Amino acid sequence: MKKTQIGWVILIAAVFVIGITTTQPASTNQLFYIIVGMILMVILFGTLTLSVDDEYVAFSFGIGLIRGKYKIDEITVCRPLSYFPLGWGIRFRPGATLFNVSGNKAIEIRRRGKRDIWIGTEFPDEFAAYINEKMEQKSKNSI
Numbered sequence: 001m002k003k004t005q006i007g008w009v010i011l012i013a014a015v016f017v018i019g020i021t022t023t024q025p026a027s028t029n030q031l032f033y034i035i036v037g038m039i040l041m042v043i044l045f046g047t048l049t050l051s052v053d054d055e056y057v058a059f060s061f062g063i064g065l066i067r068g069k070y071k072i073d074e075i076t077v078c079r080p081l082s083y084f085p086l087g088w089g090i091r092f093r094p095g096a097t098l099f100n101v102s103g104n105k106a107i108e109i110r111r112r113g114k115r116d117i118w119i120g121t122e123f124p125d126e127f128a129a130y131i132n133e134k135m136e137q138k139s140k141n142s143i
Contacts, residue, residue: 005101007088014038048121050107057131061101073138074112080124082105082106083118096108096117103122
């Protein structure tokens, strides 16, 4: 199972900032750095792809330079959740790290002795059910 979420807020903000800066009087260097910064932000954080296979839950931002991968064997709990969004990208919350590009829905992944991971998705119920099914299959196969 694999889905990609588009970070519309990030894309719109980048277009807005580029539009505003190009209409204001500024030096060529300032415009260059602002435009390059916004383009990099879109390339790095414009999308979030979440994928689940038989072994791993994996995610990647944009072109994949920022990513994470978690073994299904190590997951103790996976559930859908809604949260109050305080920005997008990588967020550190008490006891959890949130990776998101849009919205206020995610899957929560708990692992023994490690920080919880929240991964933003438009389909938290479907992903949680799929991951829980994979976890159940793994536990049956190990018995």
